Amino acid sequence: MNLAGLSYGLCNLAISIDGGAKPMKYVSASEILPEYLLHEIQKYVHGSVLYIPSPEGRRKKWGQISGQREYLQKRNLEIKQLFRMGRSIDQLADSYCLSEDSIRKIVYKKEK
Template sequence: MLPTKLLDEVQKYIDGEYIYIPRKYCNKKSWGENTETKRYIDHRNFCIYKEYKNGISIKQLSEKYYLVEKSIQRIIRQEKNKK
């Protein structure tokens, strides 16, 4: 499939081994774009921030969403910075 001259050059470096050749133009999607995960997490984070603004404590949010308090604090800070 490859031109003989090119194949000869490649064989100088890799003879009988596997080689990975990445795509030239890769339309790689961001994390979560192939599934609903990113949208779910964005919605969850919005809800956490909204509940925090309505008086729910970080400890309560941590227990409700099964996240450590530091993660809840980070989410609140990130959502606050979006505004």
């Protein structure tokens, strides 16, 4: 959907719905809200874009949708295993294009 405004006199209202890590979709308030609720919201917001966050518990954690979180967990596990097998911090830093400090944080981090 596109950025559509709802006109009631001088008031335009578009609602931004938070869908997680994906780009937000703009929806005309008249398409999803009952008229009485729309008039109530217009008492507080006039001609603006309104952001409505997802309820707690429904939001995805960083990297869950893209797979980046899982990728980094696997990479870090591999780094820890190589370190235990005798690879040095500077070798790992060169192999993974990370700083030595980043490698130290990974290999010395205690598991929860």
